Amino acid sequence: MSDRRIAFTIDGRKIEARAGQTVLEAAEEAGVYVPRLCWMKGLTPAGACRVCTVRVNGRPQSACTQPAAPGMIVENDTEELRELRRDVIDMLFVEGNHFCMFCEKSGACELQALAYRFGIAAPKYPFMFPRRELDASHPDIFIDRNRCILCGRCVRASQELDGKHVFDFVGRGRDKRIAVDAEAGLGDTDCAATDRAIDACPTGSLLRKRVGFAVPVGRREFDRQPIGSDIERPAAAE
Numbered sequence: 393m394s395d396r397r398i399a400f401t402i403d404g405r406k407i408e409a410r411a412g413q414t415v416l417e418a419a420e421e422a423g424v425y426v427p428r429l430c431w432m433k434g435l436t437p438a439g440a441c442r443v444c445t446v447r448v449n450g451r452p453q454s455a456c457t458q459p460a461a462p463g464m465i466v467e468n469d470t471e472e473l474r475e476l477r478r479d480v481i482d483m484l485f486v487e488g489n490h491f492c493m494f495c496e497k498s499g500a501c502e503l504q505a506l507a508y509r510f511g512i513a514a515p516k517y518p519f520m521f522p523r524r525e526l527d528a529s530h531p532d533i534f535i536d537r538n539r540c541i542l543c544g545r546c547v548r549a550s551q552e553l554d555g556k557h558v559f560d561f562v563g564r565g566r567d568k569r570i571a572v573d574a575e576a577g578l579g580d581t582d583c584a585a586t587d588r589a590i591d592a593c594p595t596g597s598l599l600r601k602r603v604g605f606a607v608p609v610g611r612r613e614f615d616r617q618p619i620g621s622d623i624e625r626p627a628a629a630e
């Protein structure tokens with residue numbers, strides 16, 4: 393990445409990016425939160441969830457894959473985009489089986505935290521109640537596909553951070569799901585409880601066994617502050 397600075401605006405605020413940065417990365421460095429789910433620092437962006445959709449010179453683009461360019465005009469926090477993001481989050485809830493009150497990730501789940509941030513109290517679409525498999529064959533980890541939002545962060549983290557290939561997508565459309573690279577299930581893979589892929593899961597789909605309530609409910613990351621608060625800061629006076 394070179395030192396060349398690229399100036400553009402986001403919601404009227406002047407931002408400077410380094411060459412090679414995406415809109416999401418430059419915004420984050422400047423203290424502007426662009427909501428995201430499938431993006432994770434250190435992983436190749438996938439542009440899969442569309443929660444980060446912004447308008448760039450009037451056209452919808454995913455901020456996590458859109459390279460910053462000089463003079464671009466980016467809209468991020470508009471009612472239209474908030475509504476679009478609300479819809480995406482809403483659909484992720486009804487497509488799976490998310491019972492937050494029984495989930496160990498509650499309070500630290502990015503999907504739940506986004507729903508709170510966007511004021512979603514109850515989904516506006518009907519629940520689909522799909523039947524999905526749980527894989528508890530590993531001694532230390534389990535996969536609950538009911539909570540999987542198909543962001544692919546575990547797939548990329550396993551490859552890019554752990555140097556393995558434990559997870560991948562199989563199937564299409566409604567049947568698309570996360571699979572592991574062993575027919576007998578997760579317990580037959582080389583996945584370890586220390587793998588970064590486990591922490592990459594934004595929901596409670598991939599969890600370690602026997603660590604429930606290590607941090608009490610009410611004191612978890614998003615119990616303390618809304619998602620994105622660690623990024624947001626007021627524009628510097630010009």
Ligand code: FES
Binds near residue numbers: 454455
């Ligand atoms: S965070 Fe950009 S598409 Fe998912």
